[in-house]
Amino acid sequence: MSRLRIRTRLVLGTAVVGAIVVAVALIVARVEITRLLFDSAVQLAQTDLAPFAVDLQRNPGEQPDSVSNGLLIVIRDPSGREVRDTAPHDVRQALPRTPSSVPFTLDDDEGRSYVVVGRVVRTSQGDWSLWAARDVSSSRSAVEGIDVVFVLMGIGLLAVLVLASTVLVRGALRPVEELRRHAETLQDDDLLPVGGNDDELARLAATLNDLVSRVRSAARRERRMVSDAAHELRTPLAGLEAELELTRRHRDDPAQLASGLASAERSARRLGELATNLLELSRLDDADTAAESADGEAVAAEALDAVDRARTLVADRRVRIEDRVAVAAPGARYAIGAISVSRIVDNLLSNAARAVGDDGVVTVVVADGDGELLLRVEDDGPGVPDDFLPVAFERFSRPDEDRRREGSGLGLALVAALARAAGGSVRAENRHPGFAVEVRIPQM
Numbered sequence: 416m417s418r419l420r421i422r423t424r425l426v427l428g429t430a431v432v433g434a435i436v437v438a439v440a441l442i443v444a445r446v447e448i449t450r451l452l453f454d455s456a457v458q459l460a461q462t463d464l465a466p467f468a469v470d471l472q473r474n475p476g477e478q479p480d481s482v483s484n485g486l487l488i489v490i491r492d493p494s495g496r497e498v499r500d501t502a503p504h505d506v507r508q509a510l511p512r513t514p515s516s517v518p519f520t521l522d523d524d525e526g527r528s529y530v531v532v533g534r535v536v537r538t539s540q541g542d543w544s545l546w547a548a549r550d551v552s553s554s555r556s557a558v559e560g561i562d563v564v565f566v567l568m569g570i571g572l573l574a575v576l577v578l579a580s581t582v583l584v585r586g587a588l589r590p591v592e593e594l595r596r597h598a599e600t601l602q603d604d605d606l607l608p609v610g611g612n613d614d615e616l617a618r619l620a621a622t623l624n625d626l627v628s629r630v631r632s633a634a635r636r637e638r639r640m641v642s643d644a645a646h647e648l649r650t651p652l653a654g655l656e657a658e659l660e661l662t663r664r665h666r667d668d669p670a671q672l673a674s675g676l677a678s679a680e681r682s683a684r685r686l687g688e689l690a691t692n693l694l695e696l697s698r699l700d701d702a703d704t705a706a707e708s709a710d711g712e713a714v715a716a717e718a719l720d721a722v723d724r725a726r727t728l729v730a731d732r733r734v735r736i737e738d739r740v741a742v743a744a745p746g747a748r749y750a751i752g753a754i755s756v757s758r759i760v761d762n763l764l765s766n767a768a769r770a771v772g773d774d775g776v777v778t779v780v781v782a783d784g785d786g787e788l789l790l791r792v793e794d795d796g797p798g799v800p801d802d803f804l805p806v807a808f809e810r811f812s813r814p815d816e817d818r819r820r821e822g823s824g825l826g827l828a829l830v831a832a833l834a835r836a837a838g839g840s841v842r843a844e845n846r847h848p849g850f851a852v853e854v855r856i857p858q859m
Contacts, residue, residue: 434569762827
């Protein structure tokens with residue numbers, strides 16, 4: 416049934432429910448009619464017995480009155496002798512020795528049906544047993560006729576219900592079909608018509624429009640990222656190719672050969688860093704890092720290791736890297752892995768060291784503040800344009816004057832991705848002079 420169209424499933428479901436409801440209603444009606452006919456026959460039979468019971472109670476020493484024509488009566492005296500008997504033979508044979516107050520039905524050999532009522536009349540001469548029977552064959556025939564009528568009526572009602580449900584379902588699904596046709600013909604900037612009614616279809620159209628907008632935005636970001644990645648890869652590749660060509664031309668000059676190889680090595684390193692960052696960003700987009708965690712000691716150790724690595728890289732410059740690493744929260748665990756902490760600090764220190772040039776101060780702060788892990792890296796460099804701050808954490812985003820420097824524009828994007836994957840936050844600010852990035856990670 417799951418392969419059927421929604422319209423067909425709705426009609427079939429309505430038909431099944433309708434058939435059950437109609438069948439139950441007709442069965443209840445038939446049972447009620449049968450009960451009413453049975454009760455009516457019982458009351459009539461009890462009415463037939465009433466005069467004989469009254470006569471026996473008033474005149475216990477006399478024989479009961481004669482039975483009127485058409486009444487089916489059986490009367491036994493206290494000795495068990497039948498003094499009045501106008502019932503059919505099959506009925507008389509089925510009578511118990513002592514009447515019961517519970518009426519019952521029976522069928523004779525000729526297919527006739529009877530309702531039998533019994534009664535005991537106590538007199539001074541003893542207990543008299545009285546029975547009265549009523550032929551209900553006509554009532555049974557009437558019930559059978561009603562069954563036929565009910566079956567035809569049920570079929571008719573079901574047909575009307577199926578027809579009505581088909582019309583209603585078609586009308587109800589027409590706006591959905593129109594919505595589908597609009598969706599098939601959507602252009603680049605088109606959206607689905609929402610309409611003025613605040614109903615389910617309007618909310619569905621609004622939800623789909625939101626989805627379409629998000630998909631288009633994601634597609635634009637992906638195209639922009641691919642374009643930026645191609646541009647970023649093309650530049651070092653072209654440089655690497657040119658450097659290798661020059662090196663090949665000066666292979667007989669050791670000095671030129673060493674310089675060319677060093678330049679080619681820098682280009683290859685830039686390509687490697689770019690590829691590594693792209694792979695890491697892709698992994699963060701697809702992976703679930705919520706299970707990673709680290710305690711304060713591990714965080715502090717990774718941060719100090721990152722500081723040591725950065726000091727080694729700037730050893731040939733007058734760049735001072737100061738650290739204030741003090742995670743004093745015994746037993747606390749943070750929703751980020753130690754390796755992710757290392758990547759965050761490495762990227763922030765790399766950006767800061769590049770920003771200050773050959774002479775400057777970079778400060779690293781790692782602390783626990785209000786139940787959060789605080790990672791902050793600041794420098795005393797020139798800072799960034801204020802209009803760059805809103806896009807600082809986008810991929811391949813760099814200030815215009817920074818385009819000529821080394822770097823892919825993925826460092827801050829990777830920091831933001833790592834922070835958000837851990838449920839944290841990240842922000843950047845100009846310090847005038849200087850630039851600072853602050854990352855906050857919640858405790859587990």
